[in-house]
Amino acid sequence: MLLSSTSTGIKLDGNGYTDIVIAISSKVPQENRLIDKIKEMVTEGSLYLYDALDKKVYFKEATILVPPHWNGTNFTKARTESFEKAKIRIDNANPAYCNEPYTNQYGECGAEGEYTHFTPEYLLNDIFIQHYGSRVQLNPLEVKNFTRTDTGESFVVTTSGTLPNFPPNRITDLSAEIQEDTVLLNWTAPGEDLDQGTAKSYEIRWSFDLDMLRFNFSNGHAVNTTAISPQKAGSVEQHSFNLNITIQNGTTLFFAIQSKDKLNATSETSNIAQASKIIPGPKPISSQEINLIVIEMVTEGSFYLYDALDEKVYFREVTILVPPEWNGTDFTRARTESFGRAKIRIDNANPFYGVEPYTNLYGECGTEGEYIHFTPEYLLNDDLIELYGARGRVFVHEWAHVRWGVYDEYNGKQPFYHSDGQIEATRCSKDIIGQFREVTAERFLRPCLIDPQTSLYTGNCTFFPDRNQITNSSIMYFPSLDPGPRILQLQQAATHFLRNIFEDQARVGIVTFSTFASTLSPLTTIDSDTTRENLIKLLPKAADGWTNMCLGLSQGLQVLRGDNGNVLGDELIFLTDGQATDDIRSCAPIAIESGAIIHTLAFGNRADPVLIEMSDKTGGIFLLASDDVTSNQLMDAFASLILSTGDYTKEPVQLESAGKTTSDWFNGTVSVDQTVGNKTSFVIIYGIGVVELNPPKPPVSVEPLEVENFTRTATGESFVVTLSGTTPPNFPPNRITDLSAEIQEDTVLLSWTAPGEDLDQGTVISISVILSSSNKYFKRTV
Numbered sequence: 125m126l127l128s129s130t131s132t133g134i135k136l137d138g139n140g141y142t143d144i145v146i147a148i149s150s151k152v153p154q155e156n157r158l159i160d161k162i163k164e165m166v167t168e169g170s171l172y173l174y175d176a177l178d179k180k181v182y183f184k185e186a187t188i189l190v191p192p193h194w195n196g197t198n199f200t201k202a203r204t205e206s207f208e209k210a211k212i213r214i215d216n217a218n219p220a221y222c223n224e225p226y227t228n229q230y231g232e233c234g235a236e237g238e239y240t241h242f243t244p245e246y247l248l249n250d251i252f253i254q255h256y257g258s259r260v261q262l263n264p265l266e267v268k269n270f271t272r273t274d275t276g277e278s279f280v281v282t283t284s285g286t287l288p289n290f291p292p293n294r295i296t297d298l299s300a301e302i303q304e305d306t307v308l309l310n311w312t313a314p315g316e317d318l319d320q321g322t323a324k325s326y327e328i329r330w331s332f333d334l335d336m337l338r339f340n341f342s343n344g345h346a347v348n349t350t351a352i353s354p355q356k357a358g359s360v361e362q363h364s365f366n367l368n369i370t371i372q373n374g375t376t377l378f379f380a381i382q383s384k385d386k387l388n389a390t391s392e393t394s395n396i397a398q399a400s401k402i403i404p405g406p407k408p409i410s411s412q413e414i415n416l417i418v419i420e421m422v423t424e425g426s427f428y429l430y431d432a433l434d435e436k437v438y439f440r441e442v443t444i445l446v447p448p449e450w451n452g453t454d455f456t457r458a459r460t461e462s463f464g465r466a467k468i469r470i471d472n473a474n475p476f477y478g479v480e481p482y483t484n485l486y487g488e489c490g491t492e493g494e495y496i497h498f499t500p501e502y503l504l505n506d507d508l509i510e511l512y513g514a515r516g517r518v519f520v521h522e523w524a525h526v527r528w529g530v531y532d533e534y535n536g537k538q539p540f541y542h543s544d545g546q547i548e549a550t551r552c553s554k555d556i557i558g559q560f561r562e563v564t565a566e567r568f569l570r571p572c573l574i575d576p577q578t579s580l581y582t583g584n585c586t587f588f589p590d591r592n593q594i595t596n597s598s599i600m601y602f603p604s605l606d607p608g609p610r611i612l613q614l615q616q617a618a619t620h621f622l623r624n625i626f627e628d629q630a631r632v633g634i635v636t637f638s639t640f641a642s643t644l645s646p647l648t649t650i651d652s653d654t655t656r657e658n659l660i661k662l663l664p665k666a667a668d669g670w671t672n673m674c675l676g677l678s679q680g681l682q683v684l685r686g687d688n689g690n691v692l693g694d695e696l697i698f699l700t701d702g703q704a705t706d707d708i709r710s711c712a713p714i715a716i717e718s719g720a721i722i723h724t725l726a727f728g729n730r731a732d733p734v735l736i737e738m739s740d741k742t743g744g745i746f747l748l749a750s751d752d753v754t755s756n757q758l759m760d761a762f763a764s765l766i767l768s769t770g771d772y773t774k775e776p777v778q779l780e781s782a783g784k785t786t787s788d789w790f791n792g793t794v795s796v797d798q799t800v801g802n803k804t805s806f807v808i809i810y811g812i813g814v815v816e817l818n819p820p821k822p823p824v825s826v827e828p829l830e831v832e833n834f835t836r837t838a839t840g841e842s843f844v845v846t847l848s849g850t851t852p853p854n855f856p857p858n859r860i861t862d863l864s865a866e867i868q869e870d871t872v873l874l875s876w877t878a879p880g881e882d883l884d885q886g887t888v889i890s891i892s893v894i895l896s897s898s899n900k901y902f903k904r905t906v
Contacts, residue, residue, distance in 0.1 A: 178392075213240070291318075539586075697723045726746070
């Protein structure tokens with residue numbers, strides 16, 4: 125089956141495919157029954173296509189191109205049609221396929237095929253139906269006449285005939301608006317048959333419940349439509365009406381339409397339109413900090429999107445539209461941008477969601493959402509990262525909603541199901557491990573209870589994914605699910621270092637870096653346990669974004685200069701995964717010449733050689749620590765970096781370090797002799813399998829808000845800030861998707877659109893061309 129494409133010449137006229145050329149090879153002898161069989165196959169196929177694609181499209185018009193030696197008094201002369209251009213060809217059997225129908229198709233899934241091949245024997249001999257199945261899996265239908273006119277070259281036979289009664293098209297652009305107590309609906313008129321003609325009538329219903337209209341349209345409240353006279357297909361329809369209720373502020377209503385033709389054939393239910401009488405309160409307080417956080421969120425999200433979609437796409441350019449009262453010297457005047465058109469909006473909290481990010485998504489799966497909503501509090505309060513996850517990942521999660529119409533892959537209405545005799549949580553993927561717990565009113569955890577009627581856990585039960593596990597998970601499941609245990613191991617090791625290793629009176633600062641770098645604490649003298657605990661609270665709780673090592677080094681050296689203006693003899697502990705996304709070689713010489721002693725802990729199994737050189741040349745220590753969940757290497761590495769003040773009696777001594785997997789007691793023996801033992805402590809770190817409750821979500825208001833009347837006008841007073849972040853790490857050239865080949869005598873001519881040095885930007889260095897006599901070679905190796 126071949127669908128519409130501008131490169132094929134096939135067109136989609138309304139819901140019907142036209143300009144389909146079915147060409148008969150000049151090697152085929154004249155057989156008029158062949159034309160009848162083609163007509164029968166296409167007409168039956170049209171019905172099958174219409175049914176298989178949910179009554180969306182059908183074959184409206186096809187042209188049969190016959191050889192020039194065929195005689196006929198009712199053929200018309202061909203224009204630009206030719207056998208080589210035809211997407212459907214009738215020709216003698218290919219020895220590799222015999223009479224089996226096939227399509228020349230060499231691209232990946234979704235790439236257009238070259239042509240479909242049928243043999244005259246297949247079309248004329250009904251015995252092949254028993255072997256290959258019905259030509260269209262439907263019973264034969266009566267086919268109308270063709271008109272033919274004589275020509276001197278190739279010939280054209282155009283099908284005519286009527287398909288059975290089709291219902292009106294589904295309305296897909298219904299919109300709703302509430303103006304005081306009046307509802308205003310707008311939509312594009314469907315036709316009598318799909319998108320042709322004029323529908324007979326409309327049925328409009330509304331509900332407080334979105335799912336009711338989506339799944340039980342007839343149960344919604346009916347709207348009087350006797351005054352509506354449907355217009356011709358493609359016209360703009362409008363209808364305003366008052367409901368028999370008082371629409372309070374804070375009310376949200378949902379609307380849908382079905383249309384009927386003269387035979388009362390009913391269309392599918394339209395998209396669900398929403399109208400709310402919720403007026404935003406005062407605008408967010410202006411803050412330049414919001415701009416910086418938005419830039420960081422989108423930049424980190426770009427890296428996450430690029431990685432999640434197999435290095436195919438990223439966010440290249442973003443514009444931030446700020447309110448007119450915000451002051452800034454680097455703002456440019458807005459052109460056509462406005463808050464109402466923005467796909468990503470930052471506004472005060474919606475009382476139904478609180479500070480939680482959400483996307484207005486009312487269409488079916490695959491239908492683009494209306495907009496993403498973030499609150500200033502969500503962006504400015506870092507404590508919410510622990511609750512909702514890293515902002516860059518949350519942004520990509522919501523982007524999938526608004527851009528691709530993807531739904532969440534968890535089910536609040538049916539959170540559990542039976543599988544192989546066990547209770548499973550609805551999740552994607554099933555490989556995500558976790559525990560089932562019930563949260564009490566006091567926020568204690570207890571085992572879940574089983575409902576005797578369903579044999580599933582009760583509605584108070586929650587599945588808690590283990591926050592530290594290495595597994596593939598969908599973006600649309602839990603966006604805050606960490607990709608591995610590294611951040612937890614870092615927190616535990618750094619906590620041990622700050623609490624037990626650093627001597628009293630030592631001065632400590634903390635810097636974090638990813639896409640950007642920031643100071644979590646300036647140089648602070650450790651003079652009490654309270655100081656140690658305050659520093660521990662500042663340790664990062666989430667890891668995301670790029671690994672810009674140069675920014676981290678620069679920020680760390682800047683903090684060290686805070687006491688006397690230089691870093692001579694100061695010690696810097698540089699913890700990284702060892703794989704820079706910037707050019708570490710460009711900044712390492714500056715760090716080496718600074719005079720600081722740089723210790724490097726590379727976390728994982730790979731590290732840039734420059735890191736080893738940097739530690740060696742500054743008199744520091746380079747250590748490589750495994751990120752395996754049972755490994756103590758990171759803890760031991762921190763413990764080995766004893767920053768001495770000269771009093772060895774106060775320096776900590778590590779007596780034992782062990783790691784193991786256990787579900788019960790952890791048993792072991794440690795020997796302590798008379799030379800050590802002061803302030804002996806046992807530190808236990810853990811990995812997978814711990815249930816931790818996030819802090820409770822901020823309460824949301826369910827009371828209607830007191831709002832006043834308002835009007836909206838375009839002022840032209842908004843401004844634009846253009847994001848110009850660092851280009852993501854080196855991207856490969858784009859995949860070539862339009863390669864074509866032609867043989868002229870003994871010469872092969874290839875044509876394609878050039879990719880770029882980085883995706884579709886710049887110029888590639890070289891191109892490799894591979895030749896094979898079998899397409900199977902490319903499917904296996906390329």
